[in-house]
Amino acid sequence: MTSTTVRPAPVAPVNQRPARPQPRETRLRALDGLRLIAALMVAAYHYGGRGGEVTRAWGSSAEHQFPMLHGYFAYGCLGVQVFFVISGFVICMSGWGRPLKSFFASRAARLLPAYWAAILLVSAVFALPMVAYKALSPSDTLVNLTMLQQPLGVDRVLGVCWTLWAEIRFYALFALCVVVPGATRRRVILFCAGWTLAAAIAQGAKMPLLDIVLIPEYAPFFIGGVGLYLVHRDRRDVYAWGIVAVSFLIGQHYAVRGLWNASAPHAFAHRSSLGITLIVAFGFVAVAAIALGWLNWANWRWLTVAGALTYPFYLVHEHLGWVVIHALHIGLGLPSAETFALTIASMLLLAWLLNRYVEKRLTPKLRAALSGPR
Template identity: 40%
Template sequence: MAAKTNRLLALDGLRLLCALAVAFHHLGMAWSVDGVRPTTAYLPQEVNSILIYGFLGVEIFFMISGFAICMSGWDRTPRDFLASRAARLYPAFWACVLITTAVMTFLPLTDGIPLPHGLTATDIAVNLTMVAEPFNVPYVDTVYWTLWYELRFYALFALLVLIGPTRRRVIAIGAGWLTLSVVVPAGASLAELVMPQFAPYFVAGIAIYLIRRHGPAWPLWALLAAAWALSLFRVRERVLFANPGFPVPVWPAWLIITLAYIALLAIALGVTDRWRWRWLAVAGAISYPLYLLHPRIGYTLIRYAYDRTGVPVPVLIVAVAAILIVAAWLVHRLIERPVAPALRHWIATGSVRPSRSQVEHGTGLSPDGWAASRSVPGPPEQKGRASVQPGARVSSSCSRREETGW
């Protein structure tokens, strides 16, 4: 049954594909706490050669984030932007940190350790802030490193929200960011802000959103082409760094990244605007908690089941993935939906009671890289759609329809 929604549901589906790619990459490449007894020993080499590319889901997440954060922040005040980001990221994150801690505490591995580096209660508390990285505190789960990149991107975009985004300003900032990502050495202190490894993906998402909002124009195509070219160079570095113990050709990674560019561009140009399948909204909603829950919990469940039952590893990987999907839905349904609207309303207004419409429509679950998109003005060139001229601002009453996701 088609869902009546104003979201870009195709973005939800793309987000879940990315989350599943990362999950199967991790569960299929190594399922112990510290890389002991890698799963690759139990899987055919042909399967390993496919699963290895699942890490590219992170790069595509960052592209989606560039698109969705630009969309969600365009017509907001800085306080609204902060409220939407915090409400989307923190409730599920808090729940997943505590769930992972509990699982790793009560199901310790015999040849691993319950929590990495013997985390203390203070370390776990720091993890809950989502800024463990700058404080040099080990993560409860290794995938949290991507959130530190997201937070820095949010901080950069918040400055743009503060001064007011326009097409010209955003293009200039995107071009400048790409340039700095090339000239700033990886080890320099400025690299912490520039994020050279992943900057092209954020910039690509921003450029694609501008194409969605203002229509194609040569400065946007030039920015997108530069981001794509730099993405291919950066992804080559990531493939070479992977080093799983067997040959990993670079060309499939280039193909996957290029297809991601094409898919996101198709969404921006309105190719998927008529997609109204309700399951896509659910897919986008669970992608973020699935990403947060899958590594250490997944490793632990597979290891415990294999050591005690001897069930083939491929069967366990699929079964554990299904369990994690259900757990992700429960986190979304029981934690995000009730908590996020209240948190967002509190940050935005100082009151802890969201309006009835916020609760009913889940507007606390606002967008970002993990979110399904709010509707935005359709491609200007399409007939029957309201056109948005370059530099024009869309009134919040007609454009601020919420998305859900990371």
């Protein structure tokens, strides 16, 4: 959901050695690939790891459709936590040395065009007479265009947009605490330490306002990603590694507490605490491997395309995927495996169209308008 191009490090004078090693100017294509993996994990969960509308789309439970894979698909929801670790890394990278106006223009131009298109597209499809899904009222749909539907208590057009609300709050905190005063290693470390402590206090205080502002259940993943960017700048930074370690320990706790469930007849899926912890560890280790340069060999150009498709795919795959699953499986009678594969392929194709005809056209224009001289 964010760009993965490393900004050039400032060049030190000839007679002065830099205090810290700086990252090389390169594109971290492995990070693009990891983003797509996280998006496919979430899609697997939505198509085969839960109930609700998925059961309606398939005509029976996902467990019945995928008896061998349903239990694994249930862990796909943890792709969101992986996304948040990536986001922490990328936002720190893109915000380093950038003024607030440029930072805001970059984030808004990256998120809004595909989001607006997805809102309108899903609303239009759900309003079709042959699509048997509830469409929101025009008023609620218009509110969804602001990305503020959750705090306003308005129904969501896109089920996945709750993660964007978490992202927006992270952007705001990072902008106020790091971008506005100017990013330095010391300031970023203080930001991570302060947010970690404040989020823990908010959790103990049980005050809704603090929870909204500090996002305690997801803060460790964003903070861990920020710490990993500090590792990317200097792998010998003990403080950065400490931030990553503490963030993992707290993050896996929140993930297990929120996603583990004992066997219950109404539960969407059954997960083990060990499985959850391992996938959270995978997210941290994968981003750490990229930060340390261990995956620099994965420099294929197609990974850049994969990264570009991730955000629009993530936005449209759930709701429109239900429609495609119902049409292919119930309408045409295709087997579950073929339906699953074709649905993923169709959503990737739609993501490519949104990237080509919406993002590539509107993102530069919106960025230029927001970062103009006024």
